[in-house]
Amino acid sequence: MMKxxxxxxxxxxxFRFAAPQMFYPLAGRLAPWFAGIAAILAAIGLWLGxxxxxxxxxxxxxxxxxxxxxxxxxxxxxxxxxxxxxSFVGLVMNTRLSFIMSQALAPTGAxxxxxxxxxxxxxxxxxxxxxxxxxxxxxxQLLLLFLYLGFMALTRAIEDPRRADKAGAIIALVxxxxxxxxxxxxxxxxxxxxxxxxxxxxxxxxxxxxxxxxLVMALAAWAYTIAVTFWRVRSLILERERHTDWVAAELxxxxxxx
Amino acid sequence: xxxxxxxxxxxxxxxxxxxxxxxxxxxxFQENLVFFHTPTEVAxxxxxxxxxxxxxxxxxxxxxxxAADGLTVQFAITDTAKxxxxxxxxxxxxxxxxxxxxVVQGKMGADGQFAASEVLAKHDENYMPPEAxxxxxxxxxxxxxxxx
Numbered sequence: 001m002m003k004x005x006x007x008x009x010x011x012x013x014x015f016r017f018a019a020p021q022m023f024y025p026l027a028g029r030l031a032p033w034f035a036g037i038a039a040i041l042a043a044i045g046l047w048l049g050x051x052x053x054x055x056x057x058x059x060x061x062x063x064x065x066x067x068x069x070x071x072x073x074x075x076x077x078x079x080x081x082x083x084x085x086x087s088f089v090g091l092v093m094n095t096r097l098s099f100i101m102s103q104a105l106a107p108t109g110a111x112x113x114x115x116x117x118x119x120x121x122x123x124x125x126x127x128x129x130x131x132x133x134x135x136x137x138x139x140x141q142l143l144l145l146f147l148y149l150g151f152m153a154l155t156r157a158i159e160d161p162r163r164a165d166k167a168g169a170i171i172a173l174v175x176x177x178x179x180x181x182x183x184x185x186x187x188x189x190x191x192x193x194x195x196x197x198x199x200x201x202x203x204x205x206x207x208x209x210x211x212x213x214x215l216v217m218a219l220a221a222w223a224y225t226i227a228v229t230f231w232r233v234r235s236l237i238l239e240r241e242r243h244t245d246w247v248a249a250e251l252x253x254x255x256x257x258x
Numbered sequence: 259x260x261x262x263x264x265x266x267x268x269x270x271x272x273x274x275x276x277x278x279x280x281x282x283x284x285x286x287f288q289e290n291l292v293f294f295h296t297p298t299e300v301a302x303x304x305x306x307x308x309x310x311x312x313x314x315x316x317x318x319x320x321x322x323x324x325a326a327d328g329l330t331v332q333f334a335i336t337d338t339a340k341x342x343x344x345x346x347x348x349x350x351x352x353x354x355x356x357x358x359x360x361v362v363q364g365k366m367g368a369d370g371q372f373a374a375s376e377v378l379a380k381h382d383e384n385y386m387p388p389e390a391x392x393x394x395x396x397x398x399x400x401x402x403x404x405x406x
Binding site for chain 1: 284296350379384386
């Protein structure tokens with residue numbers, strides 16, 4: 001970093017990383033760190049959740065699904081908001097990297113969304129007595145999965161990357177309206193899904209060790225998302241910039257190493 | 259005006275319109291987005307008659323009666339203001355118990371009994387170890403005794 005700062009020909013502002021060829025090496029340097037942090041946090045979180053935290057008074061051990069379910073559900077909503085943010089930036093500023101960022105995020109968001117639905121369903125059967133009900137929370141979360149899949153299908157179906165970027169960005173922005181609906185559904189309407197145990201406006205209604213395990217898992221999900229997104233951004237950049245000189249140089253250097 | 263600011267305004271306006279439209283749609287469908295009705299709503303006649311709907315509330319303590327066949331159960335569901343008697347034939351979820359949340363699906367009978375075809379247990383947002391639950395129960399009991 002310090003070395004870069006003293007080179008006069010490069011812009012000093014952080015915006016220089018908006019150029020794909022500048023972001024490519026940065027993402028490559030940062031991704032392994034985030035992957036490492038994710039692995040460590042996940043190990044701590046799972047250990048806390050499955051060995052340290054007590055059983056729940058009413059649900060027994062079934063409640064332990066929250067260590068995966070809640071982290072996945074939070075992440076599935078947050079990733080979509082980040083996708084919508086980059087899509088907005090991309091449409092306004094016309095920056096290629098913004099669109100690449102939102103497309104790199106989509107598969108991870110979809111995965112977390114699917115995991116949240118699956119674990120929730122497996123928890124629902126022993127707790128509620130049903131794998132699935134059409135309440136507002138569950139239905140809006142299912143809609144989120146379809147939005148992710150629609151975004152991915154659309155951006156891949158259009159050949160011209162510029163048009164694919166624009167079309168995808170519009171889906172991402174329109175679909176973002178669904179995220180607050182998911183979040184507040186348990187407040188706005190009667191739902192079978194319980195209300196939030198952890199929120200900004202009240203003290204968490206959970207025992208401390210349970211809460212700690214859950215929050216550590218949420219942080220692990222963050223770090224994981226950043227790591228895989230950076231790696232995915234790198235391959236998307238290479239694919240799109242394959243005709244440029246710097247990619248050719250990069251690939252030559254890579255071949256030299258092998 | 260720079261094309262960038264023009265795009266910002268257009269896109270911002272479009273997003274604002276979209277949010278407004280969705281808010282209107284959600285308000286219009288308010289009725290259908292509700293997973294269950296409360297016993298008070300049912301007593302006030304706000305629940306649909308003649309078709310299947312759901313009632314959610316707490317299982318009234320001391321109301322669970324099992325019939326001789328071992329399958330038919332009678333209980334009452336309450337929101338502490340109104341009480342609706344329910345009959346149900348089938349197996350109940352593990353978490354179904356007196357004083358806890360439940361959602362029943364079925365039809366209102368002419369006799370004022372709700373004939374349920376499905377019973378779901380509703381879990382609340384509180385997670386605590388058994389010892390803490392025990393402490394809470396004890397504290398509530400003490401509080402009740404003091405009041406009396």
